[in-house]
Amino acid sequence: MKVVIAPDSFKDSLSAQAVAQAIAGGLREVWPDARLIECPMADGGEGTIDAVLAACDGQWMSVQVSGPLGQPVQAQWGWLAASRTGIIEMAMASGLQLLSLDERDATVTSTFGTGQLINAALDAGAERIILAIGGSATNDAGTGMLSALGARFVDQHDQPLVAGGLALQQLARIDLSGLDPRLSSVQFEVAADVNNPLCGVQGASHIFGPQKGASPEQVLTLDAALAHFARHSAQALGKDESEYPGSGAAGGMGFAAKAYLNASFRPGVEVVADLTGLAEALEGADLVITGEGRFDAQTLRGKTPFGVARIARRSNVPVIVLAGTLGEGYAELYGHGISAAFAVTSGPMTLEAACANAATLLHDRARDLAQLWALAAR
Numbered sequence: 001m002k003v004v005i006a007p008d009s010f011k012d013s014l015s016a017q018a019v020a021q022a023i024a025g026g027l028r029e030v031w032p033d034a035r036l037i038e039c040p041m042a043d044g045g046e047g048t049i050d051a052v053l054a055a056c057d058g059q060w061m062s063v064q065v066s067g068p069l070g071q072p073v074q075a076q077w078g079w080l081a082a083s084r085t086g087i088i089e090m091a092m093a094s095g096l097q098l099l100s101l102d103e104r105d106a107t108v109t110s111t112f113g114t115g116q117l118i119n120a121a122l123d124a125g126a127e128r129i130i131l132a133i134g135g136s137a138t139n140d141a142g143t144g145m146l147s148a149l150g151a152r153f154v155d156q157h158d159q160p161l162v163a164g165g166l167a168l169q170q171l172a173r174i175d176l177s178g179l180d181p182r183l184s185s186v187q188f189e190v191a192a193d194v195n196n197p198l199c200g201v202q203g204a205s206h207i208f209g210p211q212k213g214a215s216p217e218q219v220l221t222l223d224a225a226l227a228h229f230a231r232h233s234a235q236a237l238g239k240d241e242s243e244y245p246g247s248g249a250a251g252g253m254g255f256a257a258k259a260y261l262n263a264s265f266r267p268g269v270e271v272v273a274d275l276t277g278l279a280e281a282l283e284g285a286d287l288v289i290t291g292e293g294r295f296d297a298q299t300l301r302g303k304t305p306f307g308v309a310r311i312a313r314r315s316n317v318p319v320i321v322l323a324g325t326l327g328e329g330y331a332e333l334y335g336h337g338i339s340a341a342f343a344v345t346s347g348p349m350t351l352e353a354a355c356a357n358a359a360t361l362l363h364d365r366a367r368d369l370a371q372l373w374a375l376a377a378r
Contacts (some may be wrong), residue, residue, distance in 0.1 A: 001034040003027060005279050007291040009047040010303035010324055013355040016040035016047060017054040022359040023322065026366030030374055034064040035279045043304045044191030044268015045134030049078035049087050055276035056080055063120045064092045065113035068137040070163065073098060077117050082273055085128045086121030088252055090114050091135035096212065099137050104213030106139040106222060108164035111253060115148025122182045130271060131257060132191045133250035139165040139209055141198065141226050142256020150178035168225040188261045191268035193302030196248030198255045199227045204248035212251065226252055233259055269307025279311055286311045288319045295341055296327025309337030322365055324354060343367065
């Protein structure tokens with residue numbers, strides 16, 4: 001019996017590696033001789049570096065950078081020395097989790113710290129940089145990041161713009177003469193699961209601005225400011241990437257990555273799967289067990305169980321989900337490679353109790369699942 005265990009983290013509870021270990025412990029009670037392969041996963045958001053470094057021979061790196069409001073932040077990034085690959089989670093430097101609710105202000109938050117993380121990866125000798133851009137607090141179209149890398153954005157008086165997306169309405173000229181020359185020899189890959197354009201009603205400001213503190217009036221102003229920046233970018237670069245699917249991701253960071261860094265875009269779970277060798281691990285497997293904290297119709301939008309199921313279907317391996325809770329529409333996933341899904345809770349309990357006992361709950365449900373599988377195999 002060969003089982004691949006490829007879960008995401010359970011937010012506020014367990015890392016993906018801890019989830020995989022708990023599931024493996026439960027399975028071993030029933031299948032002591034089974035070959036269990038733990039392959040922690042992520043979808044390009046929070047926990048991406050953690051999952052990759054748990055599966056690969058990599059290391060955590062740390063550097064002090066500027067947070068979304070300019071405050072000092074000790075941010076971490078991942079380094080895979082063998083492949084000269086840096087893995088950067090934008091949220092570490094420019095994320096919502098770095099701000100309290102009353103500090104959120106999409107008009108002034110900056111991606112400068114993310115650019116500083118890229119600089120750290122360049123200094124380490126990176127030849128490939130993976131940008132996981134979920135969870136951002138910003139709406140500056142990546143101009144802060146580009147500023148940290150040497151670009152200049154100035155007004156009609158040739159003065160540098162202040163930080164944030166709102167200031168882009170004053171943009172008069174883009175100066176790329178100081179852009180770090182090392183960028184041209186680095187392969188950039190964006191792990192993102194949204195296909196929004198930069199501007200318009202489906203763009204960065206309208207769709208993501210409100211959750212970052214933008215009022216309805218500010219959304220309109222920000223959208224116009226980003227469109228102004230896109231026009232100047234098209235003149236400076238000779239190409240317009242504002243309609244590229246995903247350019248609106250992370251407050252327009254996707255646009256900056258595509259237009260200025262020539263980045264490629266892939267679903268986050270596919271990027272992580274490649275790094276962790278999931279497809280190879282699935283060869284000859286009898287079963288895949290994946291999971292996440294909440295499994296529902298939103299999982300179809302590129303979250304880990306959906307991505308794992310897509311990869312497992314290529315090898316005709318059945319997939320079972322163990323989740324903290326089953327939400328509305330979860331059965332829709334049965335048409336996309338998921339064979340069955342189960343909530344791990346053993347009865348009515350508070351969220352706090354479920355999080356505190358997640359490892360035990362996962363262990364016990366995995367044991368029960370193995371018991372059922374063994375019965376069906378008789």
